[in-house]
Amino acid sequence: MNIFKLSIKNIFNKPLSSSISLALLILGVGIISLLLQLNTLIKDQMDNNLRGIDMVVGAKGSPLQLILSSVYHIDSPTGNISFQEAENISKNRMVGSSIKILYGDNYKGYRIVGAEKKFIDLYKGVIKEGKDWEKPYEVLVGSKVYEKLKINLGDELVSSHGLRETGQSHDEGTFKVVGLLKPSNSVIDQLIITSPQSVWNIHDDNDHYNEDEHEHEDEHEHEHDDREITAMLIKFKSPMNIIQFPRQINENTNLQAAVPSYEISRLFKLFGFGIETLSYLAYLIIIVSGFSLFINLFNSMRERKYEMALIRTLGASRLQLSTMIIFESLVLTISGFVLGLLFSRFGVMFVSSLMEESLNYNLNSFKILNDEFWLLGLSILIGMVSSLIPAIQVYKMNISKILANA
Amino acid sequence: MLKTKELEFNYENQMFFKFQNIDLKSNENLLIIGDSGVGKTTLMHLLAGLLKSNSGSIKLFDKELNLMSPSQLDSFRKNNIGIVFQRPHFVNSLTVKENLQLAQYIANKKDNNRIEDILKNLNIFNKSNKKTNQLSQGEKQRTSIALAIVNSPKLILADEPTSSLDDNNCAKVIELLKKQATDFGAQLIVITHDSRLKKHFKNTIEL
Numbered sequence: 001m002n003i004f005k006l007s008i009k010n011i012f013n014k015p016l017s018s019s020i021s022l023a024l025l026i027l028g029v030g031i032i033s034l035l036l037q038l039n040t041l042i043k044d045q046m047d048n049n050l051r052g053i054d055m056v057v058g059a060k061g062s063p064l065q066l067i068l069s070s071v072y073h074i075d076s077p078t079g080n081i082s083f084q085e086a087e088n089i090s091k092n093r094m095v096g097s098s099i100k101i102l103y104g105d106n107y108k109g110y111r112i113v114g115a116e117k118k119f120i121d122l123y124k125g126v127i128k129e130g131k132d133w134e135k136p137y138e139v140l141v142g143s144k145v146y147e148k149l150k151i152n153l154g155d156e157l158v159s160s161h162g163l164r165e166t167g168q169s170h171d172e173g174t175f176k177v178v179g180l181l182k183p184s185n186s187v188i189d190q191l192i193i194t195s196p197q198s199v200w201n202i203h204d205d206n207d208h209y210n211e212d213e214h215e216h217e218d219e220h221e222h223e224h225d226d227r228e229i230t231a232m233l234i235k236f237k238s239p240m241n242i243i244q245f246p247r248q249i250n251e252n253t254n255l256q257a258a259v260p261s262y263e264i265s266r267l268f269k270l271f272g273f274g275i276e277t278l279s280y281l282a283y284l285i286i287i288v289s290g291f292s293l294f295i296n297l298f299n300s301m302r303e304r305k306y307e308m309a310l311i312r313t314l315g316a317s318r319l320q321l322s323t324m325i326i327f328e329s330l331v332l333t334i335s336g337f338v339l340g341l342l343f344s345r346f347g348v349m350f351v352s353s354l355m356e357e358s359l360n361y362n363l364n365s366f367k368i369l370n371d372e373f374w375l376l377g378l379s380i381l382i383g384m385v386s387s388l389i390p391a392i393q394v395y396k397m398n399i400s401k402i403l404a405n406a
Numbered sequence: 407m408l409k410t411k412e413l414e415f416n417y418e419n420q421m422f423f424k425f426q427n428i429d430l431k432s433n434e435n436l437l438i439i440g441d442s443g444v445g446k447t448t449l450m451h452l453l454a455g456l457l458k459s460n461s462g463s464i465k466l467f468d469k470e471l472n473l474m475s476p477s478q479l480d481s482f483r484k485n486n487i488g489i490v491f492q493r494p495h496f497v498n499s500l501t502v503k504e505n506l507q508l509a510q511y512i513a514n515k516k517d518n519n520r521i522e523d524i525l526k527n528l529n530i531f532n533k534s535n536k537k538t539n540q541l542s543q544g545e546k547q548r549t550s551i552a553l554a555i556v557n558s559p560k561l562i563l564a565d566e567p568t569s570s571l572d573d574n575n576c577a578k579v580i581e582l583l584k585k586q587a588t589d590f591g592a593q594l595i596v597i598t599h600d601s602r603l604k605k606h607f608k609n610t611i612e613l
Contacts, residue, residue: 006508307498315485315512404447404451
């Protein structure tokens, strides 16, 4: 038996009031830690996919949509742009490197992207099995796609038009799997990648069915190169160009240039407001848990004044009794912190399983964030503060008076 | 062993007590008897070092209590004095055995054999693992005696141990206390208004 064990026994002797304080603390710590985790994970994931892309050029429309569709592959594209125009921009002296990508089809909901081979290098994709594509209609498959759909080397994939599963299928659009990519923890994990030529071929064939409708446009553009792409990812020669170049494109051409880092920080600002509100609420819950802890200790101190007097007459010092009270509070707050962290990890697992379904994203990280150490500090502080007054009262307790009134 | 001289105490609300001198030799028990309001509990708290007198001296085992600091009194108490209260108090979250272990821990001792001996001697060994609020009144009183003697005090102070008991149980409890004191080599001072106890003691002081 010692003072620490006694504190624990006291906590378990009052299961109801102890668990209310504990539950509040778990909720508060859990929500904050969940928000911190999700925020960091999503930011990491977004930044990871942003690496090496300074600017995206695509059709006019919402810049955020352009970024989401061509960098994160989660929204519909704004439209197509002419290959020739993109080519002109890529030859600008400010452009370091550029990658043209184009969409058109999907296979069971996973996007088929026509892209230059640099696209795979951009995300540090490595072929696990098989080889690179050489001819049109040969595809490389991202790790999540082949795991989910159980695709093997040599399989033939019949694509459907559009970016959703429900699109009309191209009977002649059959792709052959020539390579499987290693997991890279980036967007290419959930893509099927092929040469731009494959996508052009399919849609040229397809356009013939609708020739009548497109006749006019076709004639108009046939003098030039009539191929189209969806977007072009650009890296600048110098970071300084990020200020001037996008504006030039937006003002002087009918294309749109968007800067991913800017759009993403705008997006974070948008839902950052919600996160902030929610975290204030969570801090409020933590403070309420501190109050409940205080009331708890204060009441139990009054109920237990005779046993405290007894412990003093047995020879325990004032300090030992005060320590007991502080221990009781700290044991509750620290276990509240630990359980809250556990709660948030389950929350992260749950949310990431939801997100993987709808967004094809994978968020898996269980490291403890720096901010969570602050949360531990906060929990300990709450434990100390809420036990301070009861501890002082116990310290100043007049045992003779209590015993005389018994 | 115990010598008090000109002991005086007054509470803030003007209650004033002046106690007669006590001189108790080693190996003797003492009954202090007096009506309500003559300061029995005050005297007991003075002897236990829970209160400090305004003037006079208390010499217990050749130590002057009035010269000790509060923390010295705490440690003197845990090494020398066991207290049996009028109403038994326990740590309710602990079992009988754990209460005794806590008392030992406070006195920096650890001796489960002694706890076993005491509980057997008091006939409550089978209640060792019961929470104290599950005990009967008699069992509670025995447990509080166990708590008072577990650290082998040289002096047992008992405050009104028999006031709520019938004649039969009164005799039983006081004999039990005397037996425990002799068995474990301690002296016993009983403070009470219960005149039935007079016949059990050779030394009596009337306040």
